[in-house]
Amino acid sequence: MPSNVADAVExxxxxxxxxxxxxxxxxxxxxxxxxxxxxxxxxxxxxxAARGGEVLTPAAAAAIERAAAETALIADPHRAIDWLSTxxxxxxxxxxxxx
Amino acid sequence: xxxQDAAVDARAVVYAGIQADRLxxxxxxxxxxxxxGQRLLARAVMNGESGDPEAWRVTFPGLFAGTAASDDRDxxxxxxxxxxxxxGRGEQVRSQFRGAIVEALTARLLARRVPAGAVHRERRIxxxxxxxxxxxxxxxxxxxxxxxxxxxxxxxxxIGPDVLLQLEAARGHAEAEGSRLLVALVMFDAxxxxxxxxxxxxxxxxxxxxxxxETLDALGRSKAAPSPAxx
Numbered sequence: 573m574p575s576n577v578a579d580a581v582e583x584x585x586x587x588x589x590x591x592x593x594x595x596x597x598x599x600x601x602x603x604x605x606x607x608x609x610x611x612x613x614x615x616x617x618x619x620x621a622a623r624g625g626e627v628l629t630p631a632a633a634a635a636i637e638r639a640a641a642e643t644a645l646i647a648d649p650h651r652a653i654d655w656l657s658t659x660x661x662x663x664x665x666x667x668x669x670x671x
Numbered sequence: 672x673x674x675q676d677a678a679v680d681a682r683a684v685v686y687a688g689i690q691a692d693r694l695x696x697x698x699x700x701x702x703x704x705x706x707x708g709q710r711l712l713a714r715a716v717m718n719g720e721s722g723d724p725e726a727w728r729v730t731f732p733g734l735f736a737g738t739a740a741s742d743d744r745d746x747x748x749x750x751x752x753x754x755x756x757x758x759g760r761g762e763q764v765r766s767q768f769r770g771a772i773v774e775a776l777t778a779r780l781l782a783r784r785v786p787a788g789a790v791h792r793e794r795r796i797x798x799x800x801x802x803x804x805x806x807x808x809x810x811x812x813x814x815x816x817x818x819x820x821x822x823x824x825x826x827x828x829x830i831g832p833d834v835l836l837q838l839e840a841a842r843g844h845a846e847a848e849g850s851r852l853l854v855a856l857v858m859f860d861a862x863x864x865x866x867x868x869x870x871x872x873x874x875x876x877x878x879x880x881x882x883x884x885e886t887l888d889a890l891g892r893s894k895a896a897p898s899p900a901x902x
Contacts, residue, residue, distance in 0.1 A: 604828065604868060611867040631732035638729045645720035648762075654718040654826055657864040661884075662715050662730060665708055671861045671885065 573633045577667060578624035580636045581616045584663045587643040588613060591659065594652035601653055608653075612660035619669050635666040672818065672850040677793040677807035689764075690771045690792070694756060699775035701750050703891075706743070708734055709750050710884055714859060716754035717769055718826075727751055769825040773859045774809045776887070777823050781812055783891030789814050796820055796852070798844040804837050810857075817851035821882075827860045827868040835874040842878040855880035857890070 574580035588609050595605040628636070639662045646652050661671050677683060689695065702710055712731050721727065728735045734747040757768045774792065781790050793807045796818070812819035820841055822834050838854040845852035858865050862883040869876070882890060 601828065603871060607867045607871065608864065611863060615863065631736070635730050635732050638726060639715075642715075642719055642721055642726070642730070651718070651720070653828060657827060657860060658711075658715050658718050661711055661861050665711055665731070665733075671863050 573637050574628060575633065576624065576628055577626045578620045580628060580633070580663065580667065581620040581624070583636060583640050584616055584660065585613055587640040587659065588656060591643055591646065591652045591656040594646065594649050595656055597649040598653060605653055605656060608656045612656075615671070616660060616663065619664070619667060623667075632666045632668075636663055639663060639666070672845050672848060672852060673797050674791065674811060674813050674818075675795045675797055675803075677795055683793070686767065686771070689767045690774070692768070692771070694753065695768065695771045695775050698753050698757070698772045699779045701746060701753065702772070702776050703779040705746060705750060707885055709743075709747055710859070710887070712747065713750050713754045714884065716751060717757050717765065719758060722755055722759055724751055724755060727755075766825070769859070770823070773823040773825055773857060776859075777810045777821055777857045777890060780887060780890035781810065781819075781821075784893055785812050785814060796841050796845075798841075798848060801844050804841070806833075806837065808841075817853070818845070819853040819855070821855050821857050823857045823859075825859050827858060827864040830856065830858070830865065830868045830872065832872060832874045835872060835876055835879060838879045839875050839877070846878075853880065854878065855882055857882045857887070858884065859887075860884055862886070 574583050592605055592609040596602050639659060643655055643659055646655050664671055702713060708731065712734060716727055733739065735744060757765055760768065778790050778792060789812050791811045791813055792809065794811045795803055795807045797803050808820040809823040810821040820838065822838060824830065842852055842854045856879060860883060862885050865881060865883055
């Protein structure tokens with residue numbers, strides 16, 4: 573379970589990399605998948621840079637862990653693309669950050 | 672510029688059944704009054720795999736916390752239950768429901784700003800001397816002095832050159848004949864994802880507005896405009 577914001581962002585980016593890898597199987601969307609990971613990754617990195625050492629509340633830590641666990645349930649490449657655009661929003665919401 | 676009901680083909684008949692489903696109407700009612708967090712909950716659950724409501728309560732603790740107002744908590748519970756219902760259907764049906772929900776939500780929100788009778792679904796927009804587009808607009812606002820055309824999508828991935836070209840062409844034709852037509856994409860997705868998608872599009876987009884998960888309420892506000900232009 574992530575303990576601070578930097579850990580949470582690292583956990584999230586790791587989950588996003590797995591989604592990207594799965595989503596890339598949709599050949600026509602390779603560029604979009606890559607752009608999504610980069611664009612949302614940049615936003616998450618900016619949060620880590622600003623608040624990295626901040627300790628997470630138990631509820632926020634559990635929310636991010638659970639959201640990351642949801643990505644592990646995704647087996648379909650098309651669903652992975654949907655989740656790659658949704659999951660970072662969920663993480664940011666748990667961190668009380670705008671998208 | 673004039674409007675016409677879309678042709679009723681086999682696809683339209685099947686889709687009309689989904690549009691008329693009570694679940695779609697219930698979703699639109701709930702989401703019209705939802706917070707942006709509750710709308711994100713709906714998006715996540717309807718995109719997700721888990722059918723366990725408790726898992727989603729853990730994912731969105733603030734929406735279900737004892738400290739949340741009871742009305743808000745009730746709404747979150749209702750949105751969660753409904754979203755799980757949609758998510759539990761087969762992939763194709765889930766996709767159709769999600770699209771129909773965005774359209775119905777758009778119509779609900781627009782009806783807060785203009786008379787409900789001015790809001791229409793599945794309409795084509797015709798211009799003198801211009802070959803009509805085959806694909807109808809998901810939602811239109813038809814007023815004597817001006818009109819609005821909306822293409823509604825569940826996710827940014829649905830944005831492509833065809834839809835952008837159709838929206839921009841309609842706006843251009845209206846302008847050429849001196850009519851007022853606002854055209855917009857309504858996306859049940861984050862602005863950032865939409866921007867990322869649009870950044871690779873080469874279609875001319877100057878007059879196409881963008882409404883996203885964060886700005887849906889602008890559809891119902893009195894100063895006509897869904898927020899900023901696509902670019």
